[in-house]
Amino acid sequence: MHEFFLMKSLIDTLSSIAREEHASKIISLTVKLGALSHISPDHFREHFIHASQGTVAEGARLTIEVMTDTTHPQSQDVLLENIEIMNS
Numbered sequence: 001m002h003e004f005f006l007m008k009s010l011i012d013t014l015s016s017i018a019r020e021e022h023a024s025k026i027i028s029l030t031v032k033l034g035a036l037s038h039i040s041p042d043h044f045r046e047h048f049i050h051a052s053q054g055t056v057a058e059g060a061r062l063t064i065e066v067m068t069d070t071t072h073p074q075s076q077d078v079l080l081e082n083i084e085i086m087n088s
């Protein structure tokens with residue numbers, strides 16, 4: 001269930017950025033998986049593809065970086081690092 005909420009909040013964030021920027025589409029994004037986020041890049045990608053269907057992020061190019069620092073204050077989180085949008 002943990003990853004369901006991770007993914008929902010990521011998609012919500014992407015949707016609100018797109019709305020604010022009047023973007024029709026998210027072209028690409030980079031996320032950083034915290035060292036203690038307990039989700040593998042492959043598993044994350046699978047969930048993202050599924051969760052982004054029918055949203056502005058559908059088909060976006062996803063780059064995933066894995067953090068190794070377990071003492072990082074956000075080591076349990078998934079951080080949105082970079083996003084490229086297409087303006088309509």
Ligand SMILES: [Zn+2]
Pocket residue numbers: 003043047
């Ligand atoms: Zn899962």
